[in-house]
Amino acid sequence: NAGVTQTPKFQVLKTGQSMTLQCAQDMNHNSMYWYRQDPGMGLRLIYYSASEGTTDKGEVPNGYNVSRLNKREFSLRLESAAPSQTSVYFCASSEWTRGRNNEQFFGPGTRLTVL
Amino acid sequence: AQSVTQLGSHVSVSEGALVLLRCNYSSSVPPYLFWYVQYPNQGLQLLLKYTSAATLVKGINGFEAEFKKSETSFHLTKPSAHMSDAAEYFCAVTRPFGNEKLTFGTGTRLTIIP
Numbered sequence: 001n002a003g004v005t006q007t008p009k010f011q012v013l014k015t016g017q018s019m020t021l022q023c024a025q026d027m028n029h030n031s032m033y034w035y036r037q038d039p040g041m042g043l044r045l046i047y048y049s050a051s052e053g054t055t056d057k058g059e060v061p062n063g064y065n066v067s068r069l070n071k072r073e074f075s076l077r078l079e080s081a082a083p084s085q086t087s088v089y090f091c092a093s094s095e096w097t098r099g100r101n102n103e104q105f106f107g108p109g110t111r112l113t114v115l
Numbered sequence: 116a117q118s119v120t121q122l123g124s125h126v127s128v129s130e131g132a133l134v135l136l137r138c139n140y141s142s143s144v145p146p147y148l149f150w151y152v153q154y155p156n157q158g159l160q161l162l163l164k165y166t167s168a169a170t171l172v173k174g175i176n177g178f179e180a181e182f183k184k185s186e187t188s189f190h191l192t193k194p195s196a197h198m199s200d201a202a203e204y205f206c207a208v209t210r211p212f213g214n215e216k217l218t219f220g221t222g223t224r225l226t227i228i229p
Binding site for chain 2: 045
C-alpha cells in the first residue's frame, strides 16, 4: 500500500496563477483533509471531506476550493495564488467507525512558493 | 471547541537524557489525544494515541505519554534521547464522537545535543 500520495512535491507559482494539488489514498478511508503548515502555527485545516460527495470548510478556507472526485481522491485548487499561500500543504485521510478514534494518515506534503 | 497548547516551541536535550515534551488540552468532553512526529521534509507519523483506555500510553520508538485528567495534560516522554529523535512533535485533540476533526498544537522542535 502506498498510503496517502500527493503531487506535485514542489511547485513555484507567480501571483495570480492557478494550480491544483492532487491527493489520493489507497486505504479505503471515508474522510480526507487538506492542511497547511506554516512556521510557528502548526497545522491548520483548510477543507475536509467526511465522505465521498461532501466537503466542508475548515479553519482557513479562503482562497481555496476542493473537489472530492471519488472515494480515493481529494484535490485542492488555488484559483489565483497569492504570496500568503506560500506554505507546505498536507493531505490526510482517516476512517471513522462508531467507537473508534480518528487517527489520520498523512501524505509527504507539497511545498508551494508563490512569488 | 477543543484546543491544545504545547509549551516550548524548541526543546534541546543531550543524547541519553530524558525527553519531556509538554501538551495541555482544553475540551468540553473527555477527549481523544494524539502525538505525531514529523521528520525533516516528511509528513506526519503517528507516535501514540489515547482513546480512553489505559491512561499510560506506549508508542513507537520508546515514547510514552500519560493522560492526566486533573492536570488536563498529555505530556510525551522518552527515558533516553537518541540522535534519531530530532524532529518536530505535534500534539492533537479530538472529540470521541462521530467523524470529528483533529485540532493540532503549534509543535515542538526537539534538538538532540551529541
